[in-house]
Structures are given as C-alpha cells and as structure tokens.
Amino acid sequence: MRIEIQQIIDEIQKVIVGKQAALTKLLIAVLADGHVLLDDVPGVGKTTLAMATGKAMGLRYRRIQFTPDVLPSDITGFSIYNKESGSLTFMPGVVSDANILLGDEINRTSSKTQSALLEAMEERQVTVDGTTHSLLSPFIVIATQNNVGTAGTQLLPFAQLDRFLMRLSIGYPDLQSQVAIIRDRQKSNPISNVRQVIPLNYVLQMQDEVQNVTLKDSVIAYIAKIAEKSRQDSRIELGISPRGALFIAKTAKARAYVLGRDYVIPEDVREVLVDVCAHRIILAQQARAGKVTEEEVLQGLLETVKVPDGK
Numbered sequence: 001m002r003i004e005i006q007q008i009i010d011e012i013q014k015v016i017v018g019k020q021a022a023l024t025k026l027l028i029a030v031l032a033d034g035h036v037l038l039d040d041v042p043g044v045g046k047t048t049l050a051m052a053t054g055k056a057m058g059l060r061y062r063r064i065q066f067t068p069d070v071l072p073s074d075i076t077g078f079s080i081y082n083k084e085s086g087s088l089t090f091m092p093g094v095v096s097d098a099n100i101l102l103g104d105e106i107n108r109t110s111s112k113t114q115s116a117l118l119e120a121m122e123e124r125q126v127t128v129d130g131t132t133h134s135l136l137s138p139f140i141v142i143a144t145q146n147n148v149g150t151a152g153t154q155l156l157p158f159a160q161l162d163r164f165l166m167r168l169s170i171g172y173p174d175l176q177s178q179v180a181i182i183r184d185r186q187k188s189n190p191i192s193n194v195r196q197v198i199p200l201n202y203v204l205q206m207q208d209e210v211q212n213v214t215l216k217d218s219v220i221a222y223i224a225k226i227a228e229k230s231r232q233d234s235r236i237e238l239g240i241s242p243r244g245a246l247f248i249a250k251t252a253k254a255r256a257y258v259l260g261r262d263y264v265i266p267e268d269v270r271e272v273l274v275d276v277c278a279h280r281i282i283l284a285q286q287a288r289a290g291k292v293t294e295e296e297v298l299q300g301l302l303e304t305v306k307v308p309d310g311k
Contacts, residue, residue, distance in 0.1 A: 005258050007197045011056040014190045016045050018177030022170050024258065025275060026053060026142075030203070031210050032254035034165025034247070035121055035141040037106075037156075037279065044170045046144040050102040052191060053142075058200045059099035060136065066109035072116035076126040077133070090128060095120045099136050099200070103143040107153040114160055117141065121163040138203060158282075165247055166272075167279040206257070213253040214263040218308040222266055223248050225305045226273065230281060235297050238282035251276050266307045274298050 001024075009023045016023060026049065029036045038046040047063070054061030064074065077093035095101055095117075106114060120126050124135045143164070145156075161167075173181060184190050223245055231239035240248075252268035278294040287297065 002258060002260050004198055004202075008053075008056045011194050011197055012049065012052045014193050015048050015052045016170070017180050017184075018173050019170055022168060023049075025166065025168055028251060028254045028258055028272070029166045029168075030057070030138070030140055031206050031257060032165060032250045033138055033140070033207050033210075034250065035143070035163060037161070037164040037167045038142060038144045038169065039147055039167055039279075040144075040169040040171065042146050044172060046170060047102060047104055048191060049170065050100060050142040050144075052194050054100040055191070055194045056197050057203055058196045058198060059138070059140075059203065060097065061100045061102070062094055062098035063102040063104060064094045065104045066106050066113070068109060070109045070113050072113050075113065075116040075120070077128050079129045088129060090131065090133065092133070093126065095126060095135055095139070096133060097136070099138055099140065101139070101141050103141060105145060106143040107145040107156060109154065111154050111157060114154065114156060118160060118163065121160075138207060161279050162241070162243060164279065165251060166275045168275060210254045210257045213256050213261070215249055215253060216263070219252070219264050219266060219269065220249065222305065222308050223252075223269055226269070226301060229301055229305055230277075230298075233297070233301060235284055235287040235292060236281055237284045240277050240281060244277055244280045247276050248273060270302055270307075273302065 005024075005027060008027060009020055012023050013020065026036060030053070038049070040046060050063075051061055053059070064070070073093065075093050075095055077091055077096055079088040079090055081087075082089040103117065120135060120139070121141055124137070124139050126133050126135070141164075145153075172178075226248070227240040227242075227245040230236055233239065248269060249264075251272040252264045255268045255272055256262070256264045274295050277298055281294055281298070283292065283294060283297065
C-alpha cells in the first residue's frame with residue numbers, strides 16, 4: 001500500500017478502530033472522485049469517519065442533518081432581492097463550501113430535497129435562478145442512512161442511488177477494538193488528535209494519477225462481460241448499467257493505485273464489484289422471495305465469467 005495512504009488510515013484509526021478494510025475502501029472512493037453511501041446501524045461511527053477523513057486529507061468538511069423540514073434551497077442555495085443594488089444576491093447552500101459534504105441520515109428528508117443533490121453530485125455545480133455556480137474541487141458526498149428504525153423515512157430514488165460510486169458499511173467493532181474505543185474516550189474525544197497528513201493539492205494530484213492508471217483491453221473486456229452477464233441473469237431484473245460498468249473501471253483503477261500499482265488486474269475488478277454494484281442492480285421478484293441478496297448474486301456472477309490471464 002502507498003505510504004501516504006497508510007498514514008491517512010493510521011490517523012483515521014485514532015477514532016475508527018480496527019476497520020482498515022472499510023477505511024481503505026472509503027479512500028479508494030475519494031481518490032476515484034466518487035460519492036459514498038454509508039449504510040449501517042446507528043452508532044458505529046459513520047459521522048466520525050467522514051469528519052476524520054476530511055481532517056486527515058486537508059479537505060473542507062461540512063455536515064447537514066437531514067430531517068423532513070430540510071428544503072432543497074438549504075442544499076443548493078437561493079437568491080434574495082438586494083434593495084440597494086436592485087438585483088438578486090446569491091446566498092450559497094451547504095454544498096458550496098465543502099470538499100466533503102456529510103449528508104447525515106439522508107433517508108429522513110423528502111424526495112424533493114434528496115433530488116436537490118443530484119446536479120451537485122453529477123455535475124459538481126448547482127443552478128439557482130438560471131445561474132450556474134461551480135463547487136469546490138474535489139467535491140465528495142458521504143451520505144449516511146440507518147437500516148433500522150426506518151419508519152417515516154424516504155427511500156432514495158434509484159437515479160440518486162446510481163450517483164453513489166460505492167455503498168459501504170462499517171459494522172460493529174471486535175472485542176479488542178471495543179475495549180480500545182471505550183478506554184480512549186474516557187477523558188477526551190480522539191478526533192482532536194487526528195492530524196492532517198496531506199494537503200488539498202496533493203489530493204487533487206493523486207486523483208489525476210488515478211486517471212492515468214493503465215486499464216488493459218483484456219480487463220476492459222472482463223468488466224464488459226460481467227455487466228452483460230448481469231443483464232442476462234434471470235435473478236436480476238435490472239442489471240449493471242453502462243454507468244455502473246464505468247464506475248467499476250474507475251474504482252478498480254483507484255484500488256490499483258492505492259495498492260501501489262500503475263495498472264489494473266482482474267483481482268481489482270473482483271474486489272470492488274460488490275461495493276460498486278450491489279446498490280445499482282434490482283433483483284427479480286423470485287430472487288427477492290428466496291431471500292437472496294444482491295451481494296450473493298454478484299459474487300455468483302463472478303464465477304460465470306472467465307478471468308483473463310496475465311496483468
């Protein structure tokens with residue numbers, strides 16, 4: 001693993017203990033310039049993870065707590081009439097001043113407000129009263145949703161789910177990590193001990209380097225065959241879209257980069273497939289009735305596509 005990536009992980013692990021695999025995946029998403037949906041039970045550190053990541057990487061961090069009364073204008077901003085100048089003045093929303101935007105409990109706000117994030121997530125800009133305003137670079141949305149206590153929540157539209165590069169979960173800590181968490185928080189919050197490892201401009205440089213990672217034709221064909229198989233599988237009603245296939249390639253390049261390679265191997269594709277695609281396929285009714293999960297279907301799908309030889 002690249003030294004600077006491990007240093008970032010070490011800093012984040014001051015507050016998120018024993019979760020190196022999940023932290024690595026989050027950093028892969030950031031370097032791929034993609035958004036992340038953290039889908040997990042309450043209290044496992046989703047909010048703390050986003051905050052610590054921003055601090056360790058020198059990124060401007062902002063947070064919005066989604067509730068039913070949050071308005072789209074809270075996201076995008078709005079215009080007010082300036083009496084002195086006789087013109088409209090733009091009042092920025094929360095997305096306008098963030099490199100990492102934490103959308104906490106995104107499923108607790110209205111569908112209209114959820115959709116206000118779509119342009120910002122896809123185009124890295126917002127349009128208010130016909131005027132387009134660019135966002136900071138990078139701009140990464142880390143949204144959280146709890147998968148328990150969902151009464152009164154709004155399911156994310158499929159089009160918005162498709163904007164998230166990866167869906168991740170943190171999970172409960174093991175016994176040793178839980179002991180460390182309790183011990184370290186007796187007198188202070190360890191988030192104050194997280195230090196900045198790299199500057200913002202180096203994050204942008206690493207994102208550029210990720211784009212230059214080599215993706216050979218054999219690996220491109222491998223990704224395409226996986227996507228095609230998903231569209232033919234009787235257990236899947238809606239398979240991996242062209243956008244999904246592009247996201248697999250993008251994430252595989254970022255994983256190769258994090259591990260210190262300048263080329264993608266089939267193992268990179270296999271390792272990112274579930275996190276990139278489990279939330280962007282829809283299972284057929286028979287599969288859902290049989291309690292089959294998207295993760296199981298995708299893992300099975302990998303066994304049906306021949307792995308290309310060589311690098």
